[in-house]
Amino acid sequence: DTGVSQDPRHKITKRGQNVTFRCDPISEHNRLYWYRQTLGQGPEFLTYFQNEAQLEKSRLLSDRFSAERPKGSFSTLEIQRTEQGDSAMYLCASSLGQGSDEKLFFGSGTQLSVL
Amino acid sequence: AQSVTQPDIHITVSEGASLELRCNYSYGATPYLFWYVQSPGQGLQLLLKYFSGDTLVQGIKGFEAEFKRSQSSFNLRKPSVHWSDAAEYFCAVGRPGGYQKVTFGIGTKLQVIP
Numbered sequence: 001d002t003g004v005s006q007d008p009r010h011k012i013t014k015r016g017q018n019v020t021f022r023c024d025p026i027s028e029h030n031r032l033y034w035y036r037q038t039l040g041q042g043p044e045f046l047t048y049f050q051n052e053a054q055l056e057k058s059r060l061l062s063d064r065f066s067a068e069r070p071k072g073s074f075s076t077l078e079i080q081r082t083e084q085g086d087s088a089m090y091l092c093a094s095s096l097g098q099g100s101d102e103k104l105f106f107g108s109g110t111q112l113s114v115l
Numbered sequence: 116a117q118s119v120t121q122p123d124i125h126i127t128v129s130e131g132a133s134l135e136l137r138c139n140y141s142y143g144a145t146p147y148l149f150w151y152v153q154s155p156g157q158g159l160q161l162l163l164k165y166f167s168g169d170t171l172v173q174g175i176k177g178f179e180a181e182f183k184r185s186q187s188s189f190n191l192r193k194p195s196v197h198w199s200d201a202a203e204y205f206c207a208v209g210r211p212g213g214y215q216k217v218t219f220g221i222g223t224k225l226q227v228i229p
Contacts, residue, residue, distance in 0.1 A: 004158065033214055042119075042205050042219025043159070056215050091158065095214065100147075100166040104214050106158030 002026070004107035006092050012113045013082055020078045021110045025094030032075050033104070034067055035091040036060065043091055049075060082114045117142040119208050119220035127226040128196050136191040136223050138206030147209040148189040149217065150180055154202040162204075165189065176200070201227045 005024040013019050025032050030051050035043035046065070047057045051072040061067075064082075069075040079086055089109040095102050118141045128134055140146055147166050151159040163174025170182040180191045189206060203224045209217035 031213070040124075040221060042207070042221050044219070045215050045217070048213070048215045058215075093158075093214070099211060102213065103161065106160070108156060108158045 004092055004094050004105050006090075006107040006110050008110055009108065010111045010113075012115065014115050015082060015084060017082055018078065018080045019082055019112065020076055021090055021092075021112075023075045023077070023092030023094075023107060025074070025092070026096075026105055027073075029094035029096045029105070030072070031095045031102070032069055033093045033095070034075070034077050035093065037089040037091055037109070038087075046077075046090075079112075082112075084114050087112055087114045117146070117208050117210065117218050119206050119218055121204075121206055121220035121223050123223045124221070125224050125226065127228060130198050130227050130229055131195050134191075134193045134196045134200070134225070136204050136206075136225070138189045138191065138220060139187050140189060140206070140208040141187065142208055142210065144210070145184075147211070147217070148180075148182060149207040149209065150174065150178070150189075150191045151205045151207065151219075152176075152202045153205065153222070159205065162191070196225075196227055198227045198229070201225055 007022045033048040034046040037043045049069040064080045067077045091109045093104045093106045095104045120139045149164045150162040153159045163172045165182045203222045205222045206220040
């Protein structure tokens with residue numbers, strides 16, 4: 001169990017550029033979640049996958065955001081035409097189990113700064 | 116809609132002193148309740164959770180929390196704080212169906228002084 005891994009740890013980009021983040025969940029975890037955390041706030045749900053299927057997306061996830069989990073293993077989150085308001089920590093988490101048995105494991109996050 | 120209030124943004128305690136972090140929630144039915152800790156550069160780690168049963172929940176690192184339905188509260192406590200407890204603590208409320216239905220509070224940053 002190597003934990004949830006996110007890459008890169010930090011990303012600085014200019015407004016209007018596209019960025020892509022990667023998340024490697026704990027192996028065999030079937031659910032994968034993306035959250036966004038802005039300064040002074042708690043994490044906010046963006047989207048989640050059950051294996052390779054994207055089952056739910058938050059209203060926070062504008063059409064500039066897209067997430068994939070092509071083989072039910074790693075996932076990518078892409079932001080197109082970045083805006084300064086996209087600056088945040090993007091957290092990935094994975095889980096196994098259902099209901100009260102489900103336990104979430106978080107990665108350390110990718111800190112995005114849009115200049 | 117469910118919500119979580121953490122009224123204390125910053126708390127400073129002396130090492131060895133007791134700690135209580137406050138959390139109030141709003142939810143129509145019996146909620147799922149969580150406390151997470153986030154150290155700098157680290158992901159969030161689950162301290163404890165309440166789904167049902169005994170209202171006093173024991174967690175990791177010597178933490179406990181008590182669910183009080185009448186007060187809509189789920190306060191986190193530790194009898195003796197260690198310097199390594201300095202971190203940010205998040206209370207969260209959820210409902211059955213997965214973590215996409217969990218709402219996090221804004222967090223309480225804990226500073227521990229010698």
